[in-house]
Amino acid sequence: MLEIWGRPYSSNVIPVIWTANELGLDYTLQLAGGSFGKLDTDDYAKINPNRMIPAIRDGDFALWESHAIVRFLSRKYGPGTLCPADLQALAVADQWMDWSASRAFPPVIQLFFATVRTAANKRDPGRINALAQEASEVMRLLDAHLANRSFVAGEAFTMGDIPLGCVAYRYYNVEAERPALPHLEAWYQRLAERPAYRRHVMRFFGTNSDEWQALERESASEGVL
Secondary structure (H helix, E strand, C coil): CEEEEECCCCCCHHHHHHHHHCCCCCEEEECCCCCCCCCCCCCHHCCCCCCCCCCEEEEEEEECCCCHHHHHHHHHCCEEECCCCCCCCCCCCHHHHHHHHHHHHHHHHHHHHHHHCCCHHCHHHHHHHHHHHHHHHHHHHHHHHHCCECCCCCCCHHHHCHHHHHHHHHHCCCCCCCCHHHHHHHHHHHHHHHHHHHHHHHCCCCCHHHHHHHHHHHHHHCCCC
C-alpha cells in the first residue's frame, strides 16, 4: 500500500493527499513532522534524507518533494487523466506546476504567515499590503491564462491544477485586499465542486493553539484514509 508521510494540513503535503484522493488510491497516512515528530529517526532518513515532509513510499520505492510526488502518482496511476496523454497539454501542466513553485506560492504563503499565522496585534499592515499586491499581480497572470480554458492545461482537470489549487485556497482565505479576477475565481469555484478538494484542501487553518491541538487529534484519528 502507498504510504504518505506528513501532516494533512501542511501546505506541501496537501497537494500529495489531494492527488491520491483524486486518483482513488488506497494509502496510509503516516503522521510525521510538527508535533508528530519522526523526522529525526534513522528509518525516516532512509525515505527522505532531507528529513522534511512530504515523502511517499510506494512498495519499495521512496520519493520526496511535493511536486515530484504529484507528477509520479499522476503518471503511474492517472495516465490520460491527471497526466495528459497529449504532450503539449502535459508540457503546459508541467509549466504551471513549476510556475506555482517559483512565482505563485512564495508571495501567497508569506501573506498567509503574515496574516493567518500572526496574531492580530502583531501584524504589519504595510507588509501585508505589499505581499497582497505582489500576490495579486502574480495571480493576474493565471487569471489571464484561464480566460479561454476551464483548467490550467485545457478543458480537463490535470495535475497542473493541483499545486495552484492549493495556493488559490490560501489566497482566497486570508484577510487581505484582492482585485476582481473573474477567470481565476471561476476556476476556483470549479475546483471547489470536486469532493477531494473540499475534503483535503478546503480545511481549517488558524492561529488558536486549542484549535490546532484539536486539528492534530483529528489528524491522528485519520491516520488511515
